[in-house]
Amino acid sequence: MKSFLQRFGSLVLGVLHGFDRLRLRGSKRLLCNPGGVFSFLAQVQVPLKEYKAYAKETTVALCKAIETEAQQAGLYHYLNNSQESKEETALRLAAEHGRQQGLIAVLGCVEPCQVVQVRGNRETKKLEVRIEPSKCLHYYHYYLDADYGLRYTRLQSWFPFTMHVGLNGRDWLARQMTKAGVDYRQKDNCFTWVEDWEAAQRLLDEQLTTDWASLLDGWAAESHPWLSRLVVPPVPYYWSVQEGEYATDIAFRTPEDLRRLYPRLVQYTTGPLQSTDVLRFFGYRVTKSGAPRRDLAGEVVTTIKELVEGTCVKHRVLQNGLKMYDKFGQVLRLENLLINVRDFKVFRMREGNTDGPMEYLRLRKGVADMHRRAEVGAKINERYAAALATVEDATPLGELARDLGQPTTWKGRSVRALNPLAPADVELLEAINRGEFLLNGFRNRDLRALLFADAASASPEEAKRQSGKVTRLLRLLRAHGVITKVSKTHRYQVSAEGRSKVTALLAARQASTEQLLKAA
Structure with missing residues (x-):
């Protein structure tokens, strides 16, 4: 989300992220x-x-x-x-x-x-x-x-x-804001304006600290007080998340701002965006070559639908969905729905071992992992938003690439120009633009594994030589402003300006002559 706001922050009123529609299942x-x-x-x-x-x-x-x-x-x-x-x-x-x-x-x-x-x-x-x-x-x-x-x-x-309980997280938030004295304007289940966005987000976060099991048991008893007397001995309900839509709402200052931007977002998500990018948004691992794992028993499907609220782009993989749509022409909503959670890992204790160590274990469907499910959903939307931040730039490609094609200096030393048409430089740009580097950045050894086929089996002397070459390439990219170093770490991230340039150059390389002539 940080990169999206760096790019379009001047157009945005505020952002809210949290659960929208919840459908919880009570199983005896x-x-x-x-x-x-x-x-x-x-x-x-x-x-x-x-x-x-x-x-x-x-x-x-x-x-x-x-x-x-x-x-x-x-x-x-x-x-x-x-x-x-x-x-x-x-x-x-x-x-x-x-x-x-x-x-x-x-x-x-x-x-x-x-x-x-x-x-x-x-x-x-x-x-x-x-x-x-x-x-x-x-x-x-x-x-x-x-x-x-x-x-x-x-x-x-x-x-x-079996019992199901349904509620709307945004409707719940509206009641919270009313009680807290925070003014807002609401359309359906989203907010086009909030007096204090940070206060609203704090209220939305409070939903995750709810004692869900006690709350749902109370609602079940309220609706059906006879059930415990009819089914004797009483069998308690185990509560799990049947459907939990985690939504990130980005409210724009004016409908015109979103109306200008949204067609380009739709074009990007249905064109340059690849299926492996969608897999990375969800956190599914892919091979070093960028191909899906062989044991991934599913396919990525992208569809577009015209809804009452707006144009909806939906990506679906292994029963899980990721959507983007322009709600009422003023709110850009990114929303994911996780049904199959077997591949998601969260940091928690083993069930029944409250004194044991924390470790990465499979995400559970039970309400005990509600806040962890929210963390997974937030990361999915953040990766998606970071990818969307690379689109919508009316700057001509020649102007974008002009600085990259000129020699420059770095700490008093001359640095060569980047050549977006040279295979070696293209390979470098594709490596730093990979989806798995969007959030946590990349290190020298991450690039070495991508740029050298024998990196894993290289001798110590060869590994040192490869590492030195990657260091020089990192210096080249930093000199041209394409990447920045993460403070107090050995990691690097593509800058907002660099992301625009790299994405545009790589997209231009994939375009046909006819497409380029039409753009001209």
Whole structure:
């Protein structure tokens, strides 16, 4: 984000980054696997042959309890079409009945789900527990919460009684800012203006310190107080993140500023941006040659859609998504949604070992890793923004490359010119422009591994010679202002000006003669 603001900071009002839409899943883990269900049925002394009658009796009692109370309060509404917007229906019912706070609607709808069934096995001639896809009635409880805004719970009415909770992080932030006395202007789920952006960000960060398990248990009990009495002994919910959209909103001063910039961003993300760049944004490793790993079982897909909010560019890889769109012509939103988190590592203790050492372990879906998920999402958006910072420059290419093509001096010593057409200099520029160097920069040995094929197996004398050559190349790049040294480290980063020049030169090398003539 730093490089993006260095480039376009004069056009930007403020930046907010945090969770947007959250969909959290409550699973009764004992009832989500055949062995656990068998153990539960043994505890309640229900034979497998009587499971269906027992489950049906429990479901009927649950549905009666929910519908009776909701109908008496005038809140219940059954939806014949599962594709109908539940949120819009709930808000419409709230407006019709003048409800402005608390429970505003209870909706019933038949939807697909995973259920527990007991089936006969033809081979063993025995009954067995199975988890299989089916459909059943689901109940949505919608609330207008004074602290969290619009939220809902969704309960599956058949075993294993899975629950989902949905809320909007930006709606939650709006309530926080109102209480804190921070003025703002909001459109849908983004803010076009905030009186104090830093204060708003601090409030947004407070969401990550929430005791999510206790909060969600309280909401579950509020919506369905009968569940603990119907399923005896009570089985607690394990809460995980089903969908968590992490969004970075960059609010521009005027719609005209974003309108001029956005077409170039779209052109860049669907043209020069390569699939391996998208992999690096997500943090997936690639080979030294820049190719994806062979064990990466997936593909990168980029699509463009015209939405009500604006033009949306979406990159998708391994069920995970990264989006960019211009919301209402004034907010540039970068948003990622992580579904498959198996490849992401975070710094934490092992589960169940609170006294153990911290180490890099797999990111969990549970709410215990909510703040770590936010860190991963923030880094993805930062890498994406850093790449976007290299576009939108109306300066002619000749003017950009003019200084690079002239000899200069560095600390009193003459330094040669850079030749963007020479293979050796092109290889150097491509190396420093790699996506994995966007955040943490690069070292001498990082470039040596890229510029010399035998770097890994080189003798000590040859390694010293290669390191010396890379040192001279770094001096060359620093003299031309292409890179800067990170203070108190051995790392270097491409400067904002250098990024513009390098990206433009490399893009020009890939352009056809016809494209160059059209540009002229």
